[in-house]
Amino acid sequence: MNIKEASEKTGVSSAAIRYYEKEGLIPEIDRTEVGNRDIDDRILRRIKFARQMRAAGMSIENLRRYIELFDAQEDNTQEQIALLKAQLVEMEERRDDIQAAIDHLHFKLNHFDDHMKASEEELRQLERQHEAQE
Known part of the structure; x- marks a missing residue:
């Protein structure tokens, strides 16, 4: 199949497939006579x-190293693992950072009247004081 068909089947753009090939993430693709x-x-x-490994943040x-290990003749299971x-550790750290941000936003929303409005008013007063000093 051609690259357009492969793109449709995999959900990976033609440009990304070319990039994967250039970067050695997939083997060199055979060519037709033309x-x-x-x-x-x-x-x-x-x-x-x-695509799956990139979606997993690798x-x-x-990813190139993992594929090299996979393609090697010797058993590289331990290094692949x-x-x-x-x-996995990196993605769990990202997840934790995202969860902390989500929790922070929930707090802000749940305490908008008693927290956000007061904080915003303090900022406005500081801005007015700064403008008055200029």
């Missing part, structure tokens, strides 16, 4: 895998 990419099921699986560099564990 030079068009000829994508088979093996490449489709690799594109989907790369950097291009770490280490990369996945490190990614």
